[in-house]
Amino acid sequence: MNITVxxxxxxxxxxxxxxxxxxxxxxxxxxxxFSAIAGRHxxxxxxxxxxxxxxxxxxxxxxxxxxxxxxxxxxxAEGAKITIMxxxxxx
Amino acid sequence: xxxxxKPLTDEDRAIYEWQLDVPGFGEEGQERLKGASVLISRVxxxxxxxxxxxxxxxxxxxxxxxxGNIKPSDLNRQLxxxxxxxxxxxxxxxxRRLNELNPRMSIDAISxxxxxxxxxxxxxxxxxxxxxxxxxxxRFAMNREAVRQGxxxxxxxxYELEAHITTIIPGQTPCLACLHPExxxxxxxxxxxFGAVSGTVGCMGAMEAIKVLGxxxxxxxxxxxxxxxxDMTFRTMKLTRNPNCPICxxxxxxx
Ligand SMILES: [Zn+2]
Numbered sequence: 180m181n182i183t184v185x186x187x188x189x190x191x192x193x194x195x196x197x198x199x200x201x202x203x204x205x206x207x208x209x210x211x212x213f214s215a216i217a218g219r220h221x222x223x224x225x226x227x228x229x230x231x232x233x234x235x236x237x238x239x240x241x242x243x244x245x246x247x248x249x250x251x252x253x254x255x256a257e258g259a260k261i262t263i264m265x266x267x268x269x270x
Numbered sequence: 271x272x273x274x275x276k277p278l279t280d281e282d283r284a285i286y287e288w289q290l291d292v293p294g295f296g297e298e299g300q301e302r303l304k305g306a307s308v309l310i311s312r313v314x315x316x317x318x319x320x321x322x323x324x325x326x327x328x329x330x331x332x333x334x335x336x337x338g339n340i341k342p343s344d345l346n347r348q349l350x351x352x353x354x355x356x357x358x359x360x361x362x363x364x365x366r367r368l369n370e371l372n373p374r375m376s377i378d379a380i381s382x383x384x385x386x387x388x389x390x391x392x393x394x395x396x397x398x399x400x401x402x403x404x405x406x407x408x409r410f411a412m413n414r415e416a417v418r419q420g421x422x423x424x425x426x427x428x429y430e431l432e433a434h435i436t437t438i439i440p441g442q443t444p445c446l447a448c449l450h451p452e453x454x455x456x457x458x459x460x461x462x463x464f465g466a467v468s469g470t471v472g473c474m475g476a477m478e479a480i481k482v483l484g485x486x487x488x489x490x491x492x493x494x495x496x497x498x499x500x501d502m503t504f505r506t507m508k509l510t511r512n513p514n515c516p517i518c519x520x521x522x523x524x525x
Contacts, residue, residue, distance in 0.1 A: 187498075188429035189429060245508075249512075267432070267433075270315055270459075270463065270468075
């Protein structure tokens with residue numbers, strides 16, 4: 180299935196795009212998608228989306244504009260749009 | 271929220287007459303602003319502008335929290351700092367600049383950053399907090415105290431030409447820990463940004479504070495505005511509480 184992933188801030192800078200498509204198996208869940216994102220873009224992106232144990236960092240994330248509850252991540256379906264809000268701060 | 275208003279003087283009425291005509295605000299809203307106090311941490315690119323707009327709007331008291339002295343690299347965005355004050359404490363420069371605009375208000379200039387040790391005391395001094403801090407540990411300490419004390423917290427953040435803002439009302443909206451359950455491992459203290467970006471979101475942060483304190487409009491409660499000024503895209507995302515949030519899930523009203 181095809182999934183569209185949108186990025187903001189640091190993730191946009193490090194992936195070099197504001198959105199892109201991933202073709203994944205129909206069993207792909209959110210943790211598997213985060214691994215696929217890290218796999219495509221390498222360490223600069225991996226360190227934002229995965230922790231040292233390769234589990235997803237619980238960033239603010241939306242699936243079809245609905246905020247992800249990391250305690251119960253939603254299933255992904257064909258055509259889903261994932262928005263990953265790269266954590267930012269003041270200064 | 272309930273802020274005890276303070277009566278206006280004739281000088282106040284003369285200074286604020288343009289905003290006294292705003293529907294839903296009026297003399298009552300201005301009295302509430304005059305009676306209100308706001309903690310701003312820190313007074314950098316965002317916080318300088320939040321503080322300046324609140325000073326202009328007639329806030330009664332500001333508590334400015336920011337450690338350190340002014341560096342050349344502050345001057346592209348920290349509008350409460352001045353070139354002639356390079357090397358001197360940031361909060362002293364900020365207080366002087368704000369008092370030039372509004373000598374009637376009271377300003378506590380505290381040359382420290384928010385920590386687990388001082389958050390309870392500093393949040394306890396005010397009616398509302400505006401988070402303009404760069405480090406997640408400071409932000410989490412402020413969030414924890416704001417939730418515990420039931421104080422509204424305006425959250426501003428930025429990166430490059432992007433920014434976002436939301437307003438946390440403890441017990442009604444998600445708190446910062448609902449949005450970021452853990453400290454982001456890859457966040458760095460220094461990042462690219464223009465002063466016009468921090469200034470944009472700083473003005474929005476001040477407006478949120480004015481709305482919450484003055485009792486007008488619809489604050490960004492449970493909503494986050496995200497913006498990318500590179501292409502002027504603005505979006506509003508609905509936020510939800512984390513039912514297992516260790517900071518706020520014990521407060522029962524859901525948004
Ligand atoms: Zn929470």
